[in-house]
Amino acid sequence: MELRDIKKISDYEWEIAPNTRPFMxxxxxxxxxxxxxxxxxxxxxxxxxxxxxxxxxxxxAVCVMPDVHQGYxxxxxxxxxxxxxxxxxxxxxxxxDINCGxxxxxxxxxxxxxxxxxxxxAIKLNQACPSGVGVSGSIKLGSxxxxxxxxxxxxxxxxxxxxxxxxxxxxxxxxCLEGADPFAVSSRAFERGASQVGSLGAGNHFIEVDVxxxxxxxxxxxxxxxxxxxxxxQLHSGSRGFGHQICTDFVKEFQKVVQKYHIHLPDRELVCAxxxxxxxxxxxxxxxxxxxxxxxxxxxxxxxxxxxxxDLFVGHYLRNVYDLAHNIxxxxxxxxxxxxxxxxxxxKGATRAFPAGHSELPEIYQKIGQPILVPGxxxxxxxxxxxxxxxxxxxxxSCSHGAGRLLSRTQAKKMxxxxxxxxxxxxxxxxxxxxxxAGLAEEAPQAYKDIDEVITCIEGAGxxxxxxxxxxxxxxxx
Amino acid sequence: xxxxxPFSGFxxxxxxxDIAIDVFAANLPQLFVQAAQALYHILGIRKGTEVQRKVHxxxxxxxxxxxxxxxxxxxxxxxxxxxxxxxxxxxVEKNSVDAEMxxxxxxxxxxxxKAVTYHxxxxxxxxxxxxxxxxxDI
Numbered sequence: 001m002e003l004r005d006i007k008k009i010s011d012y013e014w015e016i017a018p019n020t021r022p023f024m025x026x027x028x029x030x031x032x033x034x035x036x037x038x039x040x041x042x043x044x045x046x047x048x049x050x051x052x053x054x055x056x057x058x059x060x061a062v063c064v065m066p067d068v069h070q071g072y073x074x075x076x077x078x079x080x081x082x083x084x085x086x087x088x089x090x091x092x093x094x095x096x097d098i099n100c101g102x103x104x105x106x107x108x109x110x111x112x113x114x115x116x117x118x119x120x121x122a123i124k125l126n127q128a129c130p131s132g133v134g135v136s137g138s139i140k141l142g143s144x145x146x147x148x149x150x151x152x153x154x155x156x157x158x159x160x161x162x163x164x165x166x167x168x169x170x171x172x173x174x175x176c177l178e179g180a181d182p183f184a185v186s187s188r189a190f191e192r193g194a195s196q197v198g199s200l201g202a203g204n205h206f207i208e209v210d211v212x213x214x215x216x217x218x219x220x221x222x223x224x225x226x227x228x229x230x231x232x233x234q235l236h237s238g239s240r241g242f243g244h245q246i247c248t249d250f251v252k253e254f255q256k257v258v259q260k261y262h263i264h265l266p267d268r269e270l271v272c273a274x275x276x277x278x279x280x281x282x283x284x285x286x287x288x289x290x291x292x293x294x295x296x297x298x299x300x301x302x303x304x305x306x307x308x309x310x311d312l313f314v315g316h317y318l319r320n321v322y323d324l325a326h327n328i329x330x331x332x333x334x335x336x337x338x339x340x341x342x343x344x345x346x347x348k349g350a351t352r353a354f355p356a357g358h359s360e361l362p363e364i365y366q367k368i369g370q371p372i373l374v375p376g377x378x379x380x381x382x383x384x385x386x387x388x389x390x391x392x393x394x395x396x397x398s399c400s401h402g403a404g405r406l407l408s409r410t411q412a413k414k415m416x417x418x419x420x421x422x423x424x425x426x427x428x429x430x431x432x433x434x435x436x437x438a439g440l441a442e443e444a445p446q447a448y449k450d451i452d453e454v455i456t457c458i459e460g461a462g463x464x465x466x467x468x469x470x471x472x473x474x475x476x477x478x
Numbered sequence: 479x480x481x482x483x484p485f486s487g488f489x490x491x492x493x494x495x496d497i498a499i500d501v502f503a504a505n506l507p508q509l510f511v512q513a514a515q516a517l518y519h520i521l522g523i524r525k526g527t528e529v530q531r532k533v534h535x536x537x538x539x540x541x542x543x544x545x546x547x548x549x550x551x552x553x554x555x556x557x558x559x560x561x562x563x564x565x566x567x568x569x570v571e572k573n574s575v576d577a578e579m580x581x582x583x584x585x586x587x588x589x590x591x592k593a594v595t596y597h598x599x600x601x602x603x604x605x606x607x608x609x610x611x612x613x614x615d616i
Contacts, residue, residue, distance in 0.1 A: 043494045070494040072597035072613045096592040096615050133587050134558070192558060202590045203616055241558060244592045248551055251596065255544055268543070268596035405495045409616070436588060 001046050003038060006030070012460035013394075015061075016050060023054040023266050029061040031395065031461040036066045036453060039406065043070040045077070051266040052080050056274075057087020059336050059343060063395040065350050066457035067404030067449060071095075073269025076349035076405075079398040082275065084331060084342035088263070089280050090272035091254065091287070093346035095327035096247040098287055099294030100238030101172075101351075102373040102401075103302055103323040104384065106224060107231035107309065109316045111211040111473070114231050117312055118209065122431040122474035124312065125207055128304040130199045131478035132435035137198035137240075137297070138304055146190055147182040149197065153292030154323075157299040164320075167299060169362045171323040172352060175295035177330075181285035186249050189286075193242025193293060198300035200237050202435065202478035204443055207305060208234045208375070210382060210470035220368040220386050220467040225319045232470055233309070233318060234375055234382060235301055238327065243290035250283045275344055284329070284344075291328055298323055321384070322371035326351045326401035334396055345396045353387035353399035353464050372464050374455065377403045377448035378432075378440075378477070379425050382470040383455050390462035399464050400455075403448040412447035413438060431474040440477060486607070488516035496595075496616050502609040506542070507568040509601070509608045510549055510575065514563060517550050520614055522588025525562050533563070535577040543599045545575045546610070550594040560584045591616060 007015045009029075014037055016028040028049045030037060040046055045068045052074050053062045059081050068077030074093040082088055107114075114121070130137055141149065149156045154175025157163040168174050182190075200207065210232045215221045226232065239246075254271035257279045258264075263272065273280035306318045330345050330352070354360055356369040365371065369386035376382045380403070391397050407415070418437025421444050425432050434440040458464050486503035499516045503509040518525075535552055539545045553563060563579035592615040601610045 045494075072496060072595040072615060076495060092595075092597075133590050134560075188555065192555075248593050251593075252544070252548065252551075255596070256540060259540070268599060271596070408492050408494055409497065410490060410492065438588070 001041060003041060006037070012457050018053065021050050024050055026053050026058050027061045028053055028064060030064040031463065032066040032457050033453065036457055039449065040068050045070045045075040048073065048075040049078055051270060052078060052093060054266055055080060055082060055088055055090055055270065055272060056263055057083040059083055059341070063398060065400040066454045067400045067402055069405045071348065073267045074348050077400065078348050079350045079396055080346045081334060081343040081396045084275055084344055087275055087344060088272035089275050089284055089329055089344050090270055090346060091247045091250045091283060092269040092271065093348055094287065094329045095348045096244045097238035097327055098243035098247060098290035099325045100327040101294060101298065101323065101325040102375055103235045103298045104321040104373050105233045105302060105306070105318040106226050106321050107233065107316060107318050109231055109313050110229050111231060114313065118473055119431050121209060121308065121312055122433050122476060124308045125305055126433035126476045128308045129207055129301050129476065131201065131476065133202045133478065135199055135478070136195040138300060139198050140195050141197055143190060146194055149296045150180050150182040150185065150289035150292055152176055153295040154299045157296050157303065162303040163299050167302070167320045170320045171295060172325055175299060175323065177288040177291045179285060180288035180292050182289055184282045184286035185246060185289050189242050189245035189249065192245050193240065196240040196242065197297055198304065199240060200301060200478050201240055202439060205237045205478060206378070207476040208472050209474040210234060210472055212468055213381065213471040214469045216466040216468060223364055223368050224321045224371055224384065224467065226321065226384065226468045233305055234373065235298055235305065236375060237298055237301060239290040239294035240297065242293050246286045246290045250286065253279065287329055291325065295323065322373060324351050324373060332397070334392065345398070347398055349401050350398045351401050352397055353391040354397050355387045355389040355392060372399050374400055374451065375402050376451035377445040378443050378475050379428065379430060379445040379472060380451055383451065383466065384468045384470065385458065385464035386467055387464050388462055391464060394461065395463055400458055403451040403454060405447060406449050407447040409442040412444055413441045416441045416444040416446060430472050433476045435478045443477065486512050488512050491611065493613065497614045498611060500609065500611050502607065504607040506570040506608055509610065510546060510568050510570060511566045513546060513550055513612060514553055514566065517553055517591070518562060520589060520591060521557055523557065523562055524585045525564055526583035526585050529564065529580045529582055531581050533579045533581050535575065537575045538573055540573065542572070542601045543596065545570065546601065547594050547596060547599070549575055549577065554591055554594065556581065557584055557587065589616070
């Protein structure tokens with residue numbers, strides 16, 4: 001695929017016609033500047049988006065965000081909506097880390113006042129929030145409690161004292177997807193999930209202490225409790241081994257299901273089942289268990305982080321701004337050809353971005369729109385946006401989830417040494433707590449796209465608008 | 479046969495976000511063993527010295543590629559339980575795999591693998607034996 005094969009709609013919107021490949025059912029719509037699109041064409045992400053357009057019952061277009069990069073089967077930074085009545089659900093289009101997502105908390109202490117304690121804060125957060133390879137969570141659950149986590153999500157944390165009502169209200173879907181069924185989940189997934197609730201994991205998962213560097217929308221920032229110069233805390237994690245196992249189980253099972261339903265796809269990782277079939281319904285119920293597990297996991301981690309923060313800065317608090325998913329399948333109502341249609345929106349490396357007035361938003365965000373959390377790479381800025389009406393018509397109410405990878409992990413490790421990176425970050429005033437220096441190098445800022453360019457594309461396409469920029473002060477990685 | 483290339487083994491190939499490995503071997507059982515070694519290499523596992531137990535796996539799937547994914551997923555599950563295969567005796571047929579494995583302890587592990595994917599997965603046979611590319615979700 002070459003740039004000349006892609007139709008330019010505007011400076012930030014491009015389209016690949018559905019007749020470009022024989023298997024495509026809909027076009028591919030890309031939200032990117034020309035420079036970012038050229039970057040995306042360097043790996044297989046656009047080809048993978050075209051393959052996703054083969055999913056049966058897919059509607060309107062496969063949407064591609066500016067932070068897109070090559071995944072496996074479905075690109076990271078992709079959105080696809082399928083008709084609930086006669087479309088399919090594809091586990092690979094949601095990802096193995098079901099409901100991997102981000103939470104943002106706003107502090108009421110200024111950077112100036114907190115500065116002498118930041119190193120101590122980083123160390124204590126690292127101690128309180130278990131992270132790293134094979135590390136268990138802060139609590140171990142029996143099967144009865146684990147099933148309740150599947151059914152109640154963050155509600156379980158509220159019941160056990162790990163959450164406030166405000167935390168629940170300011171979490172996507174109030175931290176619980178209805179329709180979860182623990183009987184749809186394998187015993188192996190339960191075995192893997194039992195010890196991991198309240199753990200961060202490794203790889204690109206992190207906790208980051210930030211300062212609110214700039215506010216662009218005073219009203220929206222005020223509603224979120226974000227004040228220029230004050231601390232904020234971001235947390236990135238997902239459903240851990242529990243979600244990985246559920247996706248693994250269904251990708252394997254669906255290899256046979258596609259044969260049963262005579263579904264032909266250009267890649268086996270896109271395997272799917274009709275949403276109305278027993279197999280499709282079973283996956284949806286299991287996927288919702290993992291989504292609820294992840295909501296609960298981030299809530300427990302946030303509770304631990306809040307405890308550390310409030311112990312260190314006595315009299316101050318961390319308020320939940322929002323918690324959202326960026327690997328998930330959701331049943332939503334969208335307007336397709338002026339008709340309200342029930343669809344399954346697959347967001348893989350993409351977040352929900354609902355505008356002001358949407359019925360799914362909590363009261364405090366009704367006037368401003370849904371907060372969107374777009375973390376940058378370690379050492380660079382992160383962004384808080386709010387969803388705009390155009391996202392509903394252009395991208396099924398979706399937006400970017402991060403900066404997006406540019407370099408492979410091997411390339412990153414060849415170019416960057418973990419110890420040098422840590423020293424460089426320290427020189428820039430960023431404390432780093434990392435389980436592995438090699439892992440740190442893999443996640444270096446140079447391995448990612450420019451987050452500011454991603455945000456320019458998102459604003460340019462009209463999907464969301466800027467509220468605030470956050471600058472990192474301390475990073476905790478597994 | 480390519481004089482530059484060893485008889486069997488694995489090599490990492492570029493992938494933006496995840497890890498892609500090319501695996502090659504003279505026969506199918508060796509291809510499965512090499513894929514297992516690649517998996518352990520990515521995980522960065524340090525193996526113990528003593529054999530602790532034997533495990534027998536019997537897997538049935540619709541084709542060879544599904545067998546390979548299932549086999550590696552089983553090893554991934556054991557690695558999660560801190561157990562690593564150090565000796566393999568494998569029989570591969572069209573729709574089934576029987577593997578006798580001696581297991582030792584995983585003393586440490588540097589990386590997590592979320593899953594073994596089917597993306598672009600195809601086992602090829604050529605004059606030198608078998609080869610395939612496996613993408614691991616990291």
